[in-house]
Amino acid sequence: MGLDATFQALADPTRRAMVERLTLGPASVSELARPFEMSLPAVVQHLAVLEASGLVASEKLGRVRTCRIEPAALSLAEHWFNQRRAEWEDRFDRLGDYLKKYPDGDPR
Amino acid sequence: MSTDIALDTHVKRSVAHGMFTIERTYPGVTPQRVFDAFASVEGKNGWFTAPNEMWDIAERTMDFRVGGRERLVGNWKSGMVTAFDAIYLDIVPGERIIYTYAMHLDGRKISDSLATFEFKAAGGGTAFRMTEQGAFLDGYDDNGSRERGSLGIVDKLSAYLEG
Numbered sequence: 168m169g170l171d172a173t174f175q176a177l178a179d180p181t182r183r184a185m186v187e188r189l190t191l192g193p194a195s196v197s198e199l200a201r202p203f204e205m206s207l208p209a210v211v212q213h214l215a216v217l218e219a220s221g222l223v224a225s226e227k228l229g230r231v232r233t234c235r236i237e238p239a240a241l242s243l244a245e246h247w248f249n250q251r252r253a254e255w256e257d258r259f260d261r262l263g264d265y266l267k268k269y270p271d272g273d274p275r
Numbered sequence: 276m277s278t279d280i281a282l283d284t285h286v287k288r289s290v291a292h293g294m295f296t297i298e299r300t301y302p303g304v305t306p307q308r309v310f311d312a313f314a315s316v317e318g319k320n321g322w323f324t325a326p327n328e329m330w331d332i333a334e335r336t337m338d339f340r341v342g343g344r345e346r347l348v349g350n351w352k353s354g355m356v357t358a359f360d361a362i363y364l365d366i367v368p369g370e371r372i373i374y375t376y377a378m379h380l381d382g383r384k385i386s387d388s389l390a391t392f393e394f395k396a397a398g399g400g401t402a403f404r405m406t407e408q409g410a411f412l413d414g415y416d417d418n419g420s421r422e423r424g425s426l427g428i429v430d431k432l433s434a435y436l437e438g
Contacts, residue, residue, distance in 0.1 A: 256297060259299050261324070268321075272308070272311065273317040
């Protein structure tokens with residue numbers, strides 16, 4: 168799975184929160200949906216994006232669908248790319264703050 | 276100067292190529308202003324850094340001209356030492372900067388990259404784009420690096436989420 172799919176999957180705050188929840192352990196779809204004020208179909212749609220990215224896997228046991236993080240989906244190379252990208256995103260956030268503070272030039 | 280030839284014969288060699296683009300809009304500032312924040316140590320001190328509580332700058336030098344070098348070495352509170360070494364390839368004032376850069380982690384090279392920064396006027400502000408094309412080197416299977424560099428899924432995700 169491509170880096171873009173991973174990154175896109177994590178670009179959304181709801182999906183990040185879901186992934187964060189799943190790092191604590193597997194959860195059912197309704198458990199995952201509980202903290203969010205959205206319909207179950209909307210939650211399922213987010214899960215579909217996460218599954219398509221390979222970050223999350225799910226299986227149905229009886230009437231309950233259980234979701235878990237799929238660690239194998241993230242290759243170490245992907246980890247590096249995402250980390251490098253996140254470092255630059257951080258810097259460009261700081262650059263934005265800095266430009267707001269000093270719009271007319273660098274302080275002497 | 277850092278040592279670019281790794282002498283540790285136990286390192287498993289690998290290269291992974293990757294590319295990403297980041298776009299930002301900075302309102303109320305000209306492309307020249309944004310460019311200037313890349314063009315001097317004073318400018319870069321304002322943003323090309325890490326949170327102060329996490330590291331100390333051990334060395335910062337910059338020779339901003341085509342063929343010139345930039346170096347930034349940081350001592351992290353965790354004990355990790357990172358080194359950024361760049362060579363400027365292309366400078367168009369107010370418009371574009373291209374440099375190559377190498378990253379070293381505790382003396383080991385982890386990547387060589389080409390970084391392109393573009394600055395364009397857009398709606399009273401600046402449309403900014405950075406593209407990195409990188410070769411990420413060695414160490415993916417190295418246990419030491421895995422522990423030190425927090426390559427686990429949980430660490431990776433939390434680092435990402437906090438970032």
